[in-house]
Amino acid sequence: MSSDPTNDRIRVVQGDITSLAVGAIVNAANETLLGGGGVDGAIHKAAGPKLMEECRTLEGCPTGQARITGGYDLPAPHVIHAVGPRYQGGSSGEAALLRSCYLESLTLANQHGIETLAFPCISTGIFGYPKDEACAIAIDAVRIFLRAHELPREVTFCCFDEDEAKRYRAELDSGGIEL
Numbered sequence: 001m002s003s004d005p006t007n008d009r010i011r012v013v014q015g016d017i018t019s020l021a022v023g024a025i026v027n028a029a030n031e032t033l034l035g036g037g038g039v040d041g042a043i044h045k046a047a048g049p050k051l052m053e054e055c056r057t058l059e060g061c062p063t064g065q066a067r068i069t070g071g072y073d074l075p076a077p078h079v080i081h082a083v084g085p086r087y088q089g090g091s092s093g094e095a096a097l098l099r100s101c102y103l104e105s106l107t108l109a110n111q112h113g114i115e116t117l118a119f120p121c122i123s124t125g126i127f128g129y130p131k132d133e134a135c136a137i138a139i140d141a142v143r144i145f146l147r148a149h150e151l152p153r154e155v156t157f158c159c160f161d162e163d164e165a166k167r168y169r170a171e172l173d174s175g176g177i178e179l
């Protein structure tokens, strides 16, 4: 049973984030903002070369922060590029940096009047963040932000596979764990 009222504003879907017609999708980028593999590669491929042209003008982004661009050929009109931490064992500030990615992305969405925002599971692929911990941090950060802000109205966690989607649904239903 859900114990948190922000659950009404949080959705979990399984699939490819590049297909979502939301106000903005979040990219799990790296500090160069010049593309890569994983969801970053998929977003650049679907958005077309103009996204890279705009990213080149941004001159990178530090870990834990985010930058906004257009969405070009994507259904989403904006992309928020968040740079998650590489997992190095957990004692190098990774949790705070991951939390910061979510909060910075939400803040940018709020400042740009974006009503609906979709996140991938930042840092849990190539950057190796343990999935359970990353899920708990993501949900906790989103809940804290939504409690204090009307925008974005709705946040979607777009999980690439069904196991990840199950993890998010279970975490939402559990009402959160102690972090």
Ligand code: AR6
Residues within 6 Å of the ligand: 015, 016, 017, 018, 028, 029, 030, 035, 036, 037, 038, 039, 040, 041, 042, 084, 120, 121, 122, 123, 124, 125, 126, 127, 128, 129, 158, 159, 160, 161, 164
């Ligand atoms: N839609 C939704 N989720 C996806 C998609 C997709 N199309 N493709 C992959 N995922 P990753 P990171 C999931 O590796 O760990 C890049 O090279 C994937 O299953 O994309 O933050 C960047 O340039 C996983 O759950 O990002 C950076 O260098 C999640 O997205 C580095 O990888 C994140 O996996 C960032 O690594």
